[in-house]
Amino acid sequence: MSLKSLTKDWEPMSYGFLDASAKREIRRKTLKAIAVPGCQMPYASREVPMARGWGTGGLQVSCTLINPKTTVKVIDQGADDSVNAASIRRFLARVSGAPTTTDTLKADLIQSRHRIPEEVLREDQILVLQVPNPEPLRPVQPNMSIARQMHADADYGRMWLQLYEQIVRSGRVMQGASYPSLVHGRFVMTPSPIPRWDVPKMHMAKHLTILSAGREKRIHAVPPFTRVEPLVFDDVPYRVEEHGDLTCTRSGAKGYFMNEIPQPDGTSTYEVSDSELGVKTIRSSEGETIDIGQTWYQNGEMAQ
Amino acid sequence: MTVLDVRSLTKGFTMHHLGTQMGAFDDISFSLNAGEFLLLKGRNGAGKSTLLRTLYRSYLSQSGEVLFHSQHGVIDLARAADVDVTYLRRTEIGFVTQFLTARPRVSAEALVAEPLRLAGQTAEVALEQARHWLGAFGVKQELWAAYPTTFSGGEQQKVNLARTLILPQKLLLLDEPTASLDVAARAALVKRLAELKAQGTAMIGVFHHPGDVAELIDREIDLTPDAKPKEDREDVAI
């Protein structure tokens, strides 16, 4: 028996970049967040080789959950190939040795900024959302101590007041992204800046969603099969973006959330925001046998 | 039927800034029946108005009792709880003063209708009645919707009378209501008082010119100190 057999070889960093105690803290806080759906749990956000505000919260959760068998997918506003998504994907693969994919169906762990994929996620998949601003009450209560009391009291009248003001001023609810939603009938959370289109996907979803804010040092979660209800007035129904009738000019996919591409002549064309769905649609129309999963929206309508 | 039973009522004022006491009246007793009209006499400063205000509880008496036979039983107004006095003022005891305390920006007719509305009448009925009485006391129709704060003294007094006399009360206290009234209004007032008296309202009044109401007066009390008692009933001591 030698000292060498009792110790590990020198490594430049821990597995998954974060040291074991950081990962343990995040696991514990994540479990807490799952136990109290929608409630923000504070954690000691560590330094990662990326600037705060660029997805460090999501990255830390991904680094914690990852193992060599986890297939990772990273998207940024629906796209797998944007600079940020590509960098984070490469970083995760490098620190963990985990395989990567762009196919939603093949991924075990999906880290995403501002979108939920259009294909329905399964029980065995985890969605990690990057959150810039975890506190839904911040616009109505700048004092975070009071905001926490308001959460404790379920004192959410001011959130509806915000909607009231929007309807009075603009004739409709103007909140486009980060639509405040009531989780499990108790806590109001921000679902991160996903469009209104994506919020119904969280309701009674089969997958686990973990939302993590690195700069603000908060984790909250939506466990599988949990109610997520956007805050609405009883007589003013919740409306998603009117993208149901739009067709992607590149892939021909119809009835999904679209990116608007302004044209020189003043009109707009649209292409599907979930880039991998667009790619799959093009390849299947070219005759390839492609497995496109069931989508949440069918013919532009949210499936019940 | 007795309405009011006053027993050895005494009132004086303490003037703290002078450190002195000033007596107003001493040991006054009388009783008053329904439909009876009692005239208070006496020279200036004899305490006529003070007595009325003490009965109304605007002034606190120093000793004695003011037993008022209300619909809810006998109550000593000198000691009754504030809330009861307020209630009785609203329902059973009226007070006509020489001055109108008009609220800013309330029309004459609304002011007159107020007691009826508080007594539970609908706004329309109350307003109709109010206009009737404003007319009866000779307030010009174009003034009905105007603010009484701008009226002349006489017109204000008419509004005041209409307001106080609109609702028949069990006990009515009159503090020189005829002052600053013209002849026609005075006649209307006497007519209304006679009407109320016939309905059983007991009245205590102070008048500069008692001749105006001579035919209504049943009894007189002279408050001038050392005046000879003029009480003609043996069961009542002054």
Next chain:
Amino acid sequence: MMDAPKIVTTRPLLIARNVSKAYGDVQALSDVSATVYPGEVLGIVGESGSGKSTFLRSLNLEETPDTGSYTLDLPDVQGNLFDLDRYARRMLCATKIGIVYQNPHLGLLMKHSSSGNVAERLLVAGERRFSVLRDKARDALDASEFPLERMDAPPIELSGGMQQRVQLAKAIALEPALLLLDEPTTGLDVSVQALVLDTLKKLQQERKITMVIVSHDLGVIRTLSDRVMVMRRGKVVEQGLADQVFQDPQHAYTQQLVHAKL
């Protein structure tokens, strides 16, 4: 007059007993007691620093006195309200007690719409229908004689008198059992003051709202109150019927106060 004979059988709505509060060495309130019957208006007068505002804030459960008790005779409201926890206080104040502050900044969200300010109170009570919020806010603003064409203007764009009306509309939107007014007309010019007073009087007569009003303006108190309580240095100096306190003040301080009125 605790043992005064009574014919009115209603129970008092509000009973505050022996309320005392000290800030360090300063005794802000000492043994202040008050009883208010349903539909009654109690006026509290006194100079600056007399403790009248502290007492009013205690009634709104914003202050916790050192000693004393406070009860409201309402269904589902029991015990000494000073003993309630923060959550229970908040719910009670949000639904049963309305308050109008001297400074509209304390009572209003200055940059939200006026109707939204009124709606907030309904939202706290759990109303979640936009149309109902809108209608009730409009009714409350109308009852406060607020010009409805400006109902969606933020208070910051309104005059002081209008801001007080928004506060009033907010306070009465849920038909509170008790309306507290802290110097509601101070800082308004005389003509606007008269309008606000008139609105208050109308509300009091039409809705029979029980009010406690604090002011150093004797005219305001005299116009609105059934009963008056005079405070000085944290103590109740005198209380009685409004006209009695003003016409026949018993205490030396009250006499001084009444005679000082222009």
